[in-house]
Amino acid sequence: MISRFSVTAVLFLASALVAATETSPRPGGIAEIELGSTxxxxxxxxxxxxxxxxxxRDGQWVAVAGIPLDTEPGDLRITVDGTELVLEVSAYAYREQRITVENQSFVTQSQEQLDRIxxxxxIIDSALNSFRDVPVDSVALAAPVNGSRSPSFGYRRFFxxxxxxxxxxxxxxxRDGEPISAPRDGVVAATGNFFFNGNTVLLDHGQGFVTMYCHLSKIAVEKGQPVRTGEVLGAVGATGRVTGPHLHFGTYLNGTAVDPAIFLPTDTSD
Ligand SMILES: [Zn+2]
Known part of the structure; x- marks a missing residue:
């Protein structure tokens, strides 16, 4: 027997499919898929x-999917209550970046360093893959610091x-020591002093939406601590594999890194 509910759901999926193909997300981007009435x-x-x-959102359930950076252009399959839905992913050429690092240990690691890494x-992967099933009303983020943003997400790097x-x-x-504020309410998923990322904070905003802050000079929060938007997480620094003080800001959905620019308001730093 086909219930009225499932027919409604199928109709919504069909319209979602059209909406999704029109936006054609890129690898490292997001796809928003309307799933029907709330x-x-x-x-x-x-x-x-x-x-x-x-x-x-506006009386509709909306799935927000992070599209992995290594996705080949073409079809991507999303499953909604057991039904497959096809999303078309467009090609996108990210720039190449070549970096010369003086400290050879940051390029080739010893066995001891590899074990540490x-x-x-x-620890990092477990925080990035956590799925805390709490309601999320938006994925908009405030800027964690007000400096200018480099469009460096997705760069294909060579050290x-x-x-x-x-x-x-x-x-x-x-600036070194400049406070970093939480861009949205969340719970601290992990903190640590890591080989590449230096002093790091990972913030869990619910349902797999996780943000990451690296190279901090100081960490001001502890694992498990709830934080509100604007609360200080730590300070900008140059710890880990860096050439100078800056904030490396990562945003993740369904365990995949996506471009933070998608969630931030327009850059007004200059
Ligand atoms: Zn970075």
Whole structure:
């Protein structure tokens, strides 16, 4: 028997498919998919078996999916309550960045350093993949510091000519010691002093929406602590693999890094 509910859901999925293909998200971007009226319970949506953030907007449930940077142009399949939905992902050429680093240990690591990096990676990944099932009403963020923002998200990087993973955040200019404020309410998912990222804070805003702050001179919060928008998380610094003080700001949805510019208001620093 087909219930009235499932027919309604199918109709909404069909219109969502059209809406989604029109926006054609890029790798490292987001896709917003309308899932039907909030008069029915929120549907469960997944991408690559990871749960997606679903929020209410103007009487509609909307799934907000982070599109992985390594997604090839073409079709991406999102599952909504067991039904597959096809999203078309467009091609996007991110720039190449070549960096010369004096300290060779930041390019080639010893076994001891590799062990440290491996255990730190587990802490970071666990925070990035956490899914706290609380209502989220928006993904808009305030700027964590007011410096100018480099459009460096997605850069394909080479350190001393050796290929490295792409740049998964936005670098924001800041003075050493300048306070960094929470861009949205959340809970501190992890803090640590990490080999590459230096002093780091990870903030969980709910339903897999996580933000990351790296190279801090000082950390002002503790794991598990709830924070409100504007509360100080720490201070800008130059710890970890950096050439000078700045904030590396990362934004993640469904465990995937997406361009922070998507969530921020227009840059008014200059
Ligand atoms: Zn960075």
């Amino acid at each position: 008069a029915i319970p929120a549907p469960k949506a997944t991408l690559h078996d990871r749960p997606l953030l679903v929020m209410a 491996f255990s730190e990676r587990k 001393n000519d050796q290929p490295r993973s792409p740049h998964k955040g936005m670098d924001i200019a800041g």
